[in-house]
Amino acid sequence: MTTIDRLDAWRAAGVISEAQHATLSEIVRRDRFSLFVELNAILYIGVISLVAGIGWTFRDYVANLGDATILAILSLLMILSFGYCFLRGPAYSNNEVESPSFAFDYVLYFACLVLSATLAFIETRFEIFHGWDTHLLIAALVFGGLAYRFDNRFVLSLGMSTLAAYLGLKVSGFDTLDSDRLRIAGFLYGAFLIGIGVLLKQLRIKAHFFDVYLQLGANAVLLAAISGVLDSRFELAYLGALLLLAAAAIYLGIRYRRFAFVAYGTLYGYAGLSIRVLDAVNGTAAGLAYLVITGSMVVIALVVLARRFGRGE
């Protein structure tokens, strides 16, 4: 039975109207075909490429163009793009706000990237901020403010990743830097994100951003904890913290039916625990037996969970 056959049957049974049947049939047959995603993707690639090109050109031709010219061009681009956003943007609301046009979000994103490039240029040439920290903090705060002003989840993500960079928390840093201080910063960063996400949700300020805070915050704290288990003088303390956090993620994930966090808790917790156990176990056979037994226990628990909740998410 094809999809069109089913639609015909539902129309005959009076489940859907004639108009609905016509609309849905058009979509199923692809007589009406949306290019929404493709147009967005092309526009996105264009903006990224444009900003990258501007940065590359100014870097290579700084001697020819001169600082004043470059700053003037960057300022003009910012004024035009931010001006467009503030003039054409919708009024602020604590609730979700629709974008006024197809290109609006990309103009805002372009403006944010140009702002970041301008700050970087100023720091590189004049060292006004005496280090990249201040530059990153300013950028993060501005991005955060703009994300709320214009209700743009991506600019919010940009602000969060810039804040993480400010704290020296690039994800790859965990592989190369052996620093408990960095991990503490990771915990604080994650806790800050989760805390502010919960607070803003309770205040009903852009509550739809909550997931962004939660996803990034949870991964930051779990990643910080597991990196401590892997490589730290306080591995047992980190292991304890990891298991507590993993248990909390699983419990809250089940309670609020957000199964991504059940998966995070299970994977991070099991990986952290297994690293320490396998390190202590003598012999390959014992290690493999450990994986078989404990893995089976996890699978049984997950199957019970999956059967109870079905596909709900």
Next chain:
Amino acid sequence: MMIYPRDDERAIRVQGMVDDWAKSGLLQQEQRDRMQADLQVDYRRTNRFLRATLFLFGFLIICAVVGLVSLLVGDDDALSVIAFLAAGGAFFLAQTLIARYRPYRFGIEEAAAVSSVVFFAAGCTVFVGHGFSSLRLFIALAGASFIVFTRFGYLYAGIAAVLFAGVIPLNVDFSRVDTVRRLVGIVILFLIFGLARERRKDHDWDFPGDVYGVLEATAWAAMYVMTNLKASEWLYSTDAIPQLYWATYAGIWILPAVGLFLAIRDRHRWMLDVNIVMAIVTLMTNKPYLNGIQKPWDPILFGVLMIAIALGLKRWLVSGADGSRSGFVAERLLASERERLGIASSATVVAPGAPAPHAHPSPNLGGGGRSGGAGASGKF
């Protein structure tokens, strides 16, 4: 023959469509519930997060069990037998799990099926014949992935089979000229493309036509990768044969052009997306192909071109009668389109990329009333 009946597979896909239509405001909640009741199938299913976790743990357990057996046997000569027995056992396990407990994309049965591919390939690669053979590896991977695809219907197994089949010639020592290997690879992929295309057309867009549509696009994209010498230097070393070099240069322009024509004519989403990417890669590799020197302003020109194409195309589509051109529209029709963009935007937290655009209001298509707007009107 697929283990899941075709009608069940179709019903499961229509379930997803009905949810999407309801989220998009094209159906009311009561209508959705009534339609879903007609689409019930007797399988155990779970959400994607638990599915992924179950898959990982399932795969870990199966590999650990096989490793444990190998250790207990302790005979290197028996390893090949163990690998092939493990492959057969894992395949049997996947079948048994599905027959007895009726899981559908549950993770655990997928882990068993994928394990069978891995063990079979390991057995063929290392233990059959004399020493390691990458040729046997890719033949085994392609063959076993194809069997898993045809039996269980896992799309990723089908994609893997296409890709592995394409690289088989790169591991055959039948010519001193590397380009010949590439050409044979392209021919194989073209045959797969043709077969998948025929199968897709047999079923239109209903299952398994949708699956073959993805395989068709995969084979086409793989052909392009093999053709574009500048984009696939990592894949294999290239020869300096001028005629073939310039033939591939022509190829990287012809393939996206033909692909876009076919995609638009057939309204084939996967082909359309794949060929847009191919066209962009062609523009990016054009200068290296011509041995030109990249200038700092090249990305600016490229970016302006992309922006102009996006805005121009949008304006052209909207200016058509009823906001469309031959049925192509710029607006979002379904909530799932917003979710697709949402997935792309999620990755940008780690590697900043594009702005997540606001959701634009779904056009009124003359369908039913809005169903409370669960996710239909928000942003992604």
